[in-house]
Amino acid sequence: MKVSVIGAGNVGAKAVYYIAEKNIADIVMVDVVNGLASSKALDFLHAAPLRGYEVRIRGTTDFGEIEGSDVVVITAGIARKPGMDRMDLLKTNVGIAAQAAREIALRAPNAVVIVVTNPLDVIAMVVLRETGFALRKVVGMAGVLDSTRFRWFIAEKLGVWPGDVQAMVLGGHGDEMVPLTRYTSVGGIPLDQLLDAPSIEALVKRTRTGGAEIVSLLKTGSAFYAPGASVAKMVEAVIKDERRLFPASAYLRGEYGFRDIYLGVPVIMGRNGVERVVELPLADGERKSLEASAEAVRKGLDELSTVMGARA
Amino acid sequence: MAQVSIIGGGNVGANAGFFIAEKGVTDVLLVDIQPGLSRGKMLDIMEAAPIRRYRNFLSGSDSLDDITGSEFVVVAAGAIRTPGMRREELFAVNAGLIRSLAPEVARLAPESIVLVATEPVDSLTALFTQVSGMPRSRVLGLGGILDSTRLRALIARELDVSMEIVSAMVIGRHSDDMVCLPRYCSVAGVPLPLLLPADKVASLVEETRTAGDLVVELAKRSSAYYAPSAAIAELADSIHMNLNRVFSVSLMLQGEYDLKDAALSLPALVGSKGAARVLTPELTPQELAVLRESARKITAALKGEVAPAAVRNGGTRGGTK
Numbered sequence: 001m002k003v004s005v006i007g008a009g010n011v012g013a014k015a016v017y018y019i020a021e022k023n024i025a026d027i028v029m030v031d032v033v034n035g036l037a038s039s040k041a042l043d044f045l046h047a048a049p050l051r052g053y054e055v056r057i058r059g060t061t062d063f064g065e066i067e068g069s070d071v072v073v074i075t076a077g078i079a080r081k082p083g084m085d086r087m088d089l090l091k092t093n094v095g096i097a098a099q100a101a102r103e104i105a106l107r108a109p110n111a112v113v114i115v116v117t118n119p120l121d122v123i124a125m126v127v128l129r130e131t132g133f134a135l136r137k138v139v140g141m142a143g144v145l146d147s148t149r150f151r152w153f154i155a156e157k158l159g160v161w162p163g164d165v166q167a168m169v170l171g172g173h174g175d176e177m178v179p180l181t182r183y184t185s186v187g188g189i190p191l192d193q194l195l196d197a198p199s200i201e202a203l204v205k206r207t208r209t210g211g212a213e214i215v216s217l218l219k220t221g222s223a224f225y226a227p228g229a230s231v232a233k234m235v236e237a238v239i240k241d242e243r244r245l246f247p248a249s250a251y252l253r254g255e256y257g258f259r260d261i262y263l264g265v266p267v268i269m270g271r272n273g274v275e276r277v278v279e280l281p282l283a284d285g286e287r288k289s290l291e292a293s294a295e296a297v298r299k300g301l302d303e304l305s306t307v308m309g310a311r312a
Numbered sequence: 313m314a315q316v317s318i319i320g321g322g323n324v325g326a327n328a329g330f331f332i333a334e335k336g337v338t339d340v341l342l343v344d345i346q347p348g349l350s351r352g353k354m355l356d357i358m359e360a361a362p363i364r365r366y367r368n369f370l371s372g373s374d375s376l377d378d379i380t381g382s383e384f385v386v387v388a389a390g391a392i393r394t395p396g397m398r399r400e401e402l403f404a405v406n407a408g409l410i411r412s413l414a415p416e417v418a419r420l421a422p423e424s425i426v427l428v429a430t431e432p433v434d435s436l437t438a439l440f441t442q443v444s445g446m447p448r449s450r451v452l453g454l455g456g457i458l459d460s461t462r463l464r465a466l467i468a469r470e471l472d473v474s475m476e477i478v479s480a481m482v483i484g485r486h487s488d489d490m491v492c493l494p495r496y497c498s499v500a501g502v503p504l505p506l507l508l509p510a511d512k513v514a515s516l517v518e519e520t521r522t523a524g525d526l527v528v529e530l531a532k533r534s535s536a537y538y539a540p541s542a543a544i545a546e547l548a549d550s551i552h553m554n555l556n557r558v559f560s561v562s563l564m565l566q567g568e569y570d571l572k573d574a575a576l577s578l579p580a581l582v583g584s585k586g587a588a589r590v591l592t593p594e595l596t597p598q599e600l601a602v603l604r605e606s607a608r609k610i611t612a613a614l615k616g617e618v619a620p621a622a623v624r625n626g627g628t629r630g631g632t633k
Contacts, residue, residue, distance in 0.1 A: 052365075147501075160581060161550065161557040166479055166501035183503065187558025187579050188481040188496040189593045242474040245500035266502065268473060280506060 001025035001239050004066035004108065006100045007076030008037035008059065010221065011116060014228025015073060015235070016057065020044060022232065024239050026056040028065045031076070037061065063103040069111045071238050072104050073231055074127065077117035079222060090119065090300075091307045097123045101130030109133075112238045112273040115140045116231060120173055121249050121262040122300040128251060128262075135251040136274040142173035143247025143264045144230040149210040150179060153203045158194060160186055169247050170286070171264045171293030173211075178264075178289040179204045183280065234269060241271035250274045256282075258294050261301070313339045313368055316548050317379035317421070319413065320389030321350035321372065323537035324429055324544070328386060329370060330357050331545035337552050338383065339369040347374050376413075382421045384551050386544055387413060387440070390430035392535045393528050399432040399487055403613055410436045414443035422446075425551055425586040428562075429454040429540060433486045434606075435613045437562045438575035442614070448564035450586040455486030456560025456577030457543045462523040463492060466516045471507060473499055480504075481593070482520065483560050483577050485606035490577075491599050492517040547582060554584035561587060565607065568592050569600055574610035576603060 003019055005012045008031035016027050029037040041059030048054075058065060066072060077093040080086070097117050104111060104127075113131065115124040115138065124140040131138065147167045155162035164187045171178035181200055184191045191200060206213070214223040237244040250267050252258040255277045266278040282290065316332055318325040321344030329340045342350035350372030358370050379385055390406040393399060410430065417426060426446065428437045437453030444451065459482035468475035477500045484491035494513045497504040504513060527536040550557040559582050565571040568578060568590055580587035595603070 159556055161555040164479075164558045166477075166498055168501040180501070183498070183501040185479070185496070185498055185501055187591070188479045188493070188498055189558075189579065189591055190496075193593060194591075237474070242476075243472055244474045244477050245502065266500070278502065278507075280502060 002028070002069045003071045003073070003235055003239070004028040004030060004069040004111075005073045005075060006030045006066075007074065007117070008033070008040050009075060010224035011227045011231070012073070012075035013040045014224045015075065015231035016040070017044065018229050018232030019235055020053045020055055020057060021051065022236055023053050023055055024236060025070065027058070028069070029057070029059045030061065030063055030066060031059070032061060034061055063100075063107065066103065067107045069104075069108040071114065071235050072108055072111045073114045073116060073235065074100050074123075075116040075231070076100060077123070079118075087303060087307065090122070090303055093117050093119075093123060094126050094304065094307055097126050098130045101127040105131040105133070111137070113138045114231060114234050115249070116227070118173075119300050121264075121297040122304050124249050124251075124262040125301060126304065135253070136272055138251070139234075139267070139269070139274050140249025140262055140264075141227075141231055141234055142249055143169050144233060145227050146173060146177045146179075146207060146210070147247055148226055148230060150184070150203065150207040153206050153210075154184070154186065154191065154195075157199065157203060158186060168266060168280075169207075169264065170266070171290050172296055173264070175208055176293040176296050177208055178286055178293060179207065180280070180282075180286060182283070237269040238271060238273065243268050243270040243275060245278060248274070250277055252277065255279055256290065261294060261297055263290075263294055263297055314383040314552055315339045315341055315381070316384045316386065316552075317341045317343060317382040317424075318386040318388055319343050319376070319379070319417075320387065320430075321346065321353055322388065322392070323534055324540050325350075325386070325388035326353040326357075327537050327541035328388065328544040328548075329354060331541050332548050333357055333361070333366045333368055333370055334364065335545055335549050336366045336368055337549060340371070341378055341382070342370070342372045343374070343376055343379060344372070344389075345374065350374070376416055377420065379417065380420045382424045384427070384548050385417055385421050385424045386427045386429060386548075387417075388429040388544075389413070393431065395529050395532060397528075399524075400435075400609075400613070402431045403435050406430050406432075406436060407439055410439050411443055414440045418444040418446055425450045425452065427452050427454055427544060427547060429544065431486075432613075434562045434575045434577070435610050438564055438573075438610060438614055441564045441575065447586075448566060449588065451563065452547070452582070452587060453486070453562025453575055453577070454540060454543060454547075455562040456482050456484070456490070456579075457547070458540055459486060459490050459492075459520060459523075459577075460560050461539055461543055463497065463516065463520040466519055466523075467497060467499070467504060467508075470512065470516060471499060481560060481579060483579065484603050485576055485610065486562065487606075488521055489602055489606050490521060491602050492520055493593070493595075493599070496593055550582045551584060551586070556581040556583040556588060558582075558591065563587050563590070569595065569603055571603060571607045574607035574614070576606055576610070
């Protein structure tokens with residue numbers, strides 16, 4: 001098995017680390033910056049005798065090396081800096097993702113593509129269009145990250161093992177996240193039997209701003225451990241055909257009443273990428289929040305048309 | 313390294329030692345009255361260490377004294393079921409063993425957490441608690457965690473999803489009156505009833521109820537031991553690392569659901585102090601009625617077991633001194 005990670009920044013490199021430790025696939029890191037991916041790959045390999053991973057790891061600037069990958073992760077892109085115009089960011093990242101997508105289509109035509117680059121739901125659409133891949137083969141990572149943060153905050157609050165906390169979220173990343181607290185439980189016991197409503201609301205709020213909380217602490221840069229771990233979990237589900245239920249950004253064809261849009265929904269992930277979208281009954285409030293999330297994605301897609309028009 | 317002691321070198325005991333070894337967090341001592349048996353098994357496991365890479369120390373002993381100072385003591389000694397036998401029929405056989413073992417464990421490892429794996433597990437957990445005088449938070453029984461694990465496996469098979477994301481809850485007596493709670497079973501947080509029709513859920517529940525019987529029936533000369541051993545290793549891990557994982561474990565009831573004088577499995581946070589906190593999810597009147605009846609049967613069994621004359625050290629394997 002072979003996994004390629006495009007973009008050797010913090011999230012990409014940390015994802016490679018977590019995947020390497022799982023010993024499930026050879027890994028190629030690609031970054032256009034000369035020496036960045038190859039230096040990080042070397043550093044990983046130097047740790048191999050201690051950490052005991054048995055997979056090959058390569059870093060390169062050459063897209064040719066992703067040849068035959070089973071999974072390709074796109075993390076490349078720039079982060080929004082203070083004062084940067086939203087459309088400029090979009091334009092840059094669309095360009096990067098589109099180029100990556102064309103390379104993937106050419107060299108790894110059977111790969112499942114996991115998109116991490118923001119704005120996620122829009123970039124996923126770009127990658128889908130540029131690769132021309134089957135809908136289920138292109139999926140975006142955001143919900144796993146939001147839900148792992150939510151799970152940790154719950155575990156911390158209750159003093160329980162984080163692995164026992166299950167949480168489902170829908171919708172966009174961060175502010176637009178729709179937490180399904182009814183589908184959130186500890187050892188199977190619904191959260192609302194363990195915490196009162198204001199406490200749950202406080203945890204939801206902290207989850208929504210979980211990324212920002214880390215940015216404000218780091219001052220320069222943003223989170224990469226939890227995002228990297230989230231990517232690795234999705235990669236593993238594909239490589240090992242685990243058929244895990246994840247919240248992920250998937251292309252919708254009428255599920256939840258939405259069409260031709262990428263949106264965070266529960267999906268079963270396995271060897272073919274999105275094996276299926278799981279439709280859950282939603283309460284009125286949840287439905288409204290999901291609609292607001294979809295509206296934000298639609299707006300992004302409109303912006304995309306403008307950008308694509310300008311590129312043409 | 314902290315030590316886990318397992319009393320009874322049969323299949324459950326030895327495999328629990330093996331699974332704990334693979335987790336690599338504590339040393340393991342296996343004790344059996346049959347001379348050499350536990351030392352032989354532990355040597356075999358130790359000799360696989362260079363290949364399997366565990367770094368903890370495993371040993372065997374014929375003497376119960378060696379459990380002194382253990383962090384976690386597993387009681388896996390006693391007679392096992394034969395095909396067609398109900399777990400409760402073993403009470404008369406194994407109660408004597410527990411009666412003689414409990415004071416010894418309390419004397420040698422007074423701060424330990426004890427896990428009773430000998431059947432019938434709930435009555436014997438209650439008996440062990442009473443005889444040892446140890447607090448109920450530190451005398452647990454291997455019941456619901458095993459039933460829950462089996463239900464998890466069946467749900468994952470039915471839905472064709474990863475077992476790891478399935479959570480299941482089975483409480484009550486580790487017998488055919490166990491209480492499966494499908495609405496507290498979930499897949500990555502999504503409650504089971506949303507993913508499977510009611511009749512399918514009912515058939516999985518039924519299959520769980522008889523899962524242990526099926527293994528006995530098929531294996532003929534042994535009862536289940538891989539799943540029980542795996543459950544023991546999870547508990548050992550959660551205790552040693554103080555993880556406070558939620559497990560359905562049998563323990564003496566102290567007013568939960570207005571029940572007492574019996575041990576039944578309930579979800580509890582298990583860490584370095586044992587069952588630090590017992591959770592009581594909301595139950596329906598029907599479910600409560602089943603629990604009450606299970607508790608009544610256990611109380612009755614405990615009352616019937618009084619005279620020391622009942623001590624019949626009839627364990628086919630691993631009866632300790």
